Amino acid sequence: MNENDLIDEAGSTSESPLQIMADHLREIGQGIVLSSGIVQGEIELQVDAGNVAQLLLLVRDDRQAAFTQLIDLTAVDYPERKDRFDVVYQMLSMSNNMRLRIVATVSEGQTVPSVTGVFMAANWAEREVWDMFGIFFSGHPDLRRLLTDYGFEGHPLRKDFPLTGHVEVRYDDTQRRVINEPVHLVQEFRDFDFLSPWEGMHNELGGNAAKADPDKTAK
Template identity: 55%
Template sequence: DICGVDVPTRQYRFEIVYNLLSLRYNSRIRVKTYTDELTPIESICELFKGANWYEREIWDMFGVFFINHPDMRRILTDYGFEGHPFRKDFPLSGYTECRYDDEVKRVVIEPLEMTQEFRKFDLQSPWEQFPNFRSVCRYDDEVKRVVIEPLEMTQEFRKFDLQSPWEQFPNFRSEALPVQEIPLPQTQPPKTDAKEAQKK
């Protein structure tokens, strides 16, 4: 098995991991090598034929090129695809969208159009971000319609600190119980007669 890892903060950002298994010796070995965007790696297809598609996948997803590979081309993405999806700097939405067009009766690739601009949601304090959550919706019989009223709390907000429950709740405190010493029964070895011991 061969896999790739992208760590952009490193000087050699791509880590190629070879997981090798020996059935004869019942042992495993993991070999790691590092490279950047421009430096290729030697292919191991001559040693392990099964590495062919793994190296093509790493080229397709990460953009790491393998020298002396018999068929170095994309294996998962489309022919005209630009970029390498598993790189950390590749956007999650991608650059283009692919769809089937009924008018032209074929698959078309178009620039990506987002339905809304990118927004970063901060949900740390939802009561401040979304004021609608602070109101109550109920049906009023007098006006025969639904009315929205401010939320009334039955009690004020209390912050419970349960880091030290023994201080908060004195009923849970327990005093150290005195240790009771229980005398052990005295056992003595059985008495044997010297004549009986010689017979045995």
Template identity: 40%
Template sequence: MQRFLTTLLRNALPVLKRSFCKTSTSLSNKKGNEDQSVQLGNPFCLEPIEYESHTLRKHDNAKRQTLYEFGLYVAACLPKYVQKIQMAHTDELEILVAPEGLFPVLSFMCYHQHACFNYCPAMTAIDVPSRVYRFEAIYILRSLRFTEMAKVKTYTDELTPLHSSCELWSSNNWFEREAYDMYGIVFSHHPDLRRLLTDYGFTGHPLRKDFPIVGYTECRYDDELKKIVYEPVEFAQENRKFQLESPWTYYRNFHEGYNAPMPPPKKT
């Protein structure tokens, strides 16, 4: 993969260097007559990660740099949609895109001859209610041709739909249905967008942070009606059971005499 990226980036990097940022800047000192220049470094090279630990997995800095340059190549090809390129701590490439550019970027990653990410093993999402766009959709892609992985991330809210990727990978039919069921993320151009894991007529979306742990409704078998009935959740005070002691009894370590010798057994 490094060999073909070297050829690609030979033509792409000059465009990137003109469009992204300058490699140096000058700061003027107002108090004195001397000028001070600060070198910001090359924005197209990642800083190598080196450490002396013998237990942690070592980073492959050459592979990280190659994937990062490929991410810059994707950003140069789709500058309207790609907002940021970053490397995760697991040496995985992450491409952050705008919501309207999700399908174009996924199409590029799937069909472009220099990417060939023709397999999407998973699609998931996270919920951060404090954000304006509370949902973050994550597509995990794998290139079977170059044996590399990448993540494409975007954001949305409860009302803004995302373009479905079922046209690219048919397996995402169930992944996007699960995201719709658990988070309430709406996907346009989906062939069969309906709930997947919850019951018919289920209220709410269980993986949202504002969804109560006990839910809104409960089901039980009614002996009189001889069928399963659904009713609002109700907890009677007399039916609650409080477990105040830990099964590991760690609280004993904070009492006086916790290190005292054990008393002798009682004689019977």
């Protein structure tokens, strides 16, 4: 065995299990996976939104991959991008003790096929994404709002949604019922002091006072 053989053998054995799995997933997902890599200690695959269900089937049913659990399904809003949203599927392989993140980029108004036929756990998760981000999942058996009330305006986890919301709910003593009404701020401007008294507020005030009136501080 020559020196090159030793280097090749060492290189093959030193490859991490994550990288081996990433290479395997890229191989079985050939033609579907747009890109792959290891990000923050987890495998990440980029895929077109229309091919998510097919890729989930592949990684679930492949014996070596065995990503049989859909842990979470959520979205991320990037309003400055042309394709505004990332729909993220978090997978777990118990037999390999590995996690997999599948990311599909979606533009505003684009329909994403539901994956409830592959994982029933996606049912409520897709409803939440629809409610919070306004991403529509075609083929979902019961796509309704999940966390907000009937008639709610907008989608709260979009970056352009106002922090105060559009509507506030309160109990009206006169009508003796809960009513919805537009948000009304009593103060036009509000000042918030985030300085903690446990983190040197007194010292800072003392310093400011000394600068303002040095004669008083000298006394």
